[in-house]
Amino acid sequence: MIRSPTARGEGLRPSPSCAGAPSLLPSEIANIRSEFPILGRPVRGKPLAYLDSAATTQKPRAVLDAIRRYYEEDNANVHRGVHLLSERATRDYEEARVKVARFLGAADPHEVIFLRGATEAVNLVAQTFGRQRVGPGDEVLVTELEHHSNIVPWQLLCREKGARLRAAPVTDAGDLDLDALERLLGPRTRILAVTQVSNALGTVTPLPEIIARARARGVPVLVDGAQGAPHLGADVRALGADFYAFSGHKIYGPTGIGALWGRRPLLEEMPPWQGGGDMIATVSFEETTFNTLPYKFEAGTPDIAGAVGLGAALDWVARIGLPAIAAHERALIAELLDGLRELPEIRLVGTPRERAGVVSFLLGDVHPHDAGTILDRHGVAVRAGHHCAQPLMRRLGLASTVRASFAAYSNRADVEALLRGLRAVREVFA
Amino acid sequence: MNQLSDLGELYQEVVLDHGKRPRNFGPLDGETHRADGLNPLCGDRITLHARVDGGVVRDVRFEGSGCAISRASASVMTGVVKGKTAPEIDALFERFHRLVTEGPRAGDEGALGKLAVFGGVHDYPTRVKCASLAWHALRQALKGGPAPVSTE
Numbered sequence: 001m002i003r004s005p006t007a008r009g010e011g012l013r014p015s016p017s018c019a020g021a022p023s024l025l026p027s028e029i030a031n032i033r034s035e036f037p038i039l040g041r042p043v044r045g046k047p048l049a050y051l052d053s054a055a056t057t058q059k060p061r062a063v064l065d066a067i068r069r070y071y072e073e074d075n076a077n078v079h080r081g082v083h084l085l086s087e088r089a090t091r092d093y094e095e096a097r098v099k100v101a102r103f104l105g106a107a108d109p110h111e112v113i114f115l116r117g118a119t120e121a122v123n124l125v126a127q128t129f130g131r132q133r134v135g136p137g138d139e140v141l142v143t144e145l146e147h148h149s150n151i152v153p154w155q156l157l158c159r160e161k162g163a164r165l166r167a168a169p170v171t172d173a174g175d176l177d178l179d180a181l182e183r184l185l186g187p188r189t190r191i192l193a194v195t196q197v198s199n200a201l202g203t204v205t206p207l208p209e210i211i212a213r214a215r216a217r218g219v220p221v222l223v224d225g226a227q228g229a230p231h232l233g234a235d236v237r238a239l240g241a242d243f244y245a246f247s248g249h250k251i252y253g254p255t256g257i258g259a260l261w262g263r264r265p266l267l268e269e270m271p272p273w274q275g276g277g278d279m280i281a282t283v284s285f286e287e288t289t290f291n292t293l294p295y296k297f298e299a300g301t302p303d304i305a306g307a308v309g310l311g312a313a314l315d316w317v318a319r320i321g322l323p324a325i326a327a328h329e330r331a332l333i334a335e336l337l338d339g340l341r342e343l344p345e346i347r348l349v350g351t352p353r354e355r356a357g358v359v360s361f362l363l364g365d366v367h368p369h370d371a372g373t374i375l376d377r378h379g380v381a382v383r384a385g386h387h388c389a390q391p392l393m394r395r396l397g398l399a400s401t402v403r404a405s406f407a408a409y410s411n412r413a414d415v416e417a418l419l420r421g422l423r424a425v426r427e428v429f430a
Numbered sequence: 431m432n433q434l435s436d437l438g439e440l441y442q443e444v445v446l447d448h449g450k451r452p453r454n455f456g457p458l459d460g461e462t463h464r465a466d467g468l469n470p471l472c473g474d475r476i477t478l479h480a481r482v483d484g485g486v487v488r489d490v491r492f493e494g495s496g497c498a499i500s501r502a503s504a505s506v507m508t509g510v511v512k513g514k515t516a517p518e519i520d521a522l523f524e525r526f527h528r529l530v531t532e533g534p535r536a537g538d539e540g541a542l543g544k545l546a547v548f549g550g551v552h553d554y555p556t557r558v559k560c561a562s563l564a565w566h567a568l569r570q571a572l573k574g575g576p577a578p579v580s581t582e
Binding site for chain 2: 385393
């Protein structure tokens with residue numbers, strides 16, 4: 001089952017309406033599931049229906065094996081030793097960087113910086129690029145769809161600089177209001193930080209249009225790809241953004257590793273962020289000169305095994321094929337939406353024009369935490385809460401929602417278990 | 431199923447009833463103490479109003495949104511603390527907190543009265559904060575602290 005990895009030159013994957021990729025066959029889904037050891041383990045005595053992949057995905061054996069193999073066969077520190085294991089560890093780590101670059105469509109692997117995840121990537125850009133570019137009275141533009149991790153780093157920067165954080169509004173359906181966003185791109189806007197996919201609603205933002213409008217005004221753009229990468233991937237060169245951040249653990253890789261891609265001239269211009277080993281060229285007490293990209297931003301011994309695991313995860317995704325995974329997830333989401341329509345108390349939260357990976361909803365006036373607890377006892381894992389998007393929840397007049405989210409290994413049985421569980425919730429609160 | 435009978439322990443009829451129709455809900459005329467309670471896990475927030483006279487809590491009411499457990503806990507709590515002093519309420523909370531974290535023990539019925547219906551919470555570690563939120567807010571209010579309390 002080999003499908004070609006993401007094609008170049010189209011920016012983002014096609015929208016659902018024009019997606020040509022065939023979905024996965026039932027036998028393919030069964031094979032995929034058999035690659036995820038945790039899915040075979042009962043939870044509370046029941047088969048696990050894991051519908052919380054937007055929080056973190058489960059990991060295929062290929063990733064677990066790659067991490068184990070690295071520690072058992074190659075483990076050493078990178079970029080230092082003259083001995084064989086250090087050579088191997090360095091090779092493993094740098095090969096993982098090449099895999100990330102290939103996944104993102106980046107021309108140059110040295111534009112890929114390994115970090116703890118999307119959160120650290122946004123913080124790095126805010127604290128280096130942001131600190132250089134943003135001054136008193138300037139503005140940083142985000143959107144109401146953002147996760148806290150693409151709000152708070154900018155808020156900290158704005159507070160430090162006396163700048164103003166502004167937010168482009170969403171419609172009641174959960175789509176970005178592009179006209180309003182355009183009006184907010186003003187002469188003082190120094191950066192636009194926008195998500196690719198809303199983690200709370202599943203909204204796919206129209207990045208090509210947004211980026212075109214920002215670039216027309218000379219405003220650099222950071223894309224938070226934490227939720228987008230696992231469903232849509234990215235082709236950063238075609239996309240036209242300046243920075244792209246994502247987390248490994250949301251795309252079948254381990255926790256603690258992620259990457260930032262940035263345009264080389266911008267990364268060159270940015271000062272180092274954290275100081276330490278590996279990020280320097282020479283050090284004396286009078287002066288230190290810094291290493292070249294990407295090492296300038298990778299102080300200290302990196303998460304080598306994590307990078308190896310992330311590389312294995314991206315290999316795994318390429319083997320299945322991201323378009324096929326996305327088509328499969330869309331089919332399951334359509335099934336879930338059909339099933340939810342039969343429950344009259346269900347209120348969908350967010351009905352965006354284009355959706356990826358996530359369905360958010362409320363069941364009558366049942367609090368999402370109560371629904372989540374009852375679903376859990378039926379073996380169904382969902383997220384119940386504000387999804388680290390409190391400004392968005394406030395905008396929609398809610399405190400929280402129930403969120404079901406999907407991945408390559410999700411199947412119809414998961415959707416059916418959720419629908420059965422929701423009927424049980426209804427019975428408790430009848 | 432054992433797991434599902436646990437659910438019945440958590441969502442007892444009394445709990446569901448108080449969750450749906452909370453007692454002592456709304457603002458309080460002549461309040462002397464007030465505090466906000468915030469559960470960062472879910473973003474739920476309640477405001478606790480109290481009228482204290484001669485060191486004794488004469489009346490308590492609460493407002494805000496929350497799950498069935500937090501609303502029921504606030505509702506039952508506001509009923510049982512009337513007529514008690516702050517030290518008595520602290521002692522009651524200690525017993526209640528042991529109930530929701532460790533489970534029921536002998537003597538709970540007598541010591542806790544109506545609060546004993548929350549004995550099922552200990553099976554649900556993520557819901558302990560829901561059951562404790564109103565208590566934290568009340569104790570903060572009685573201390574006169576102006577800052578919102580958090581369950582963290």
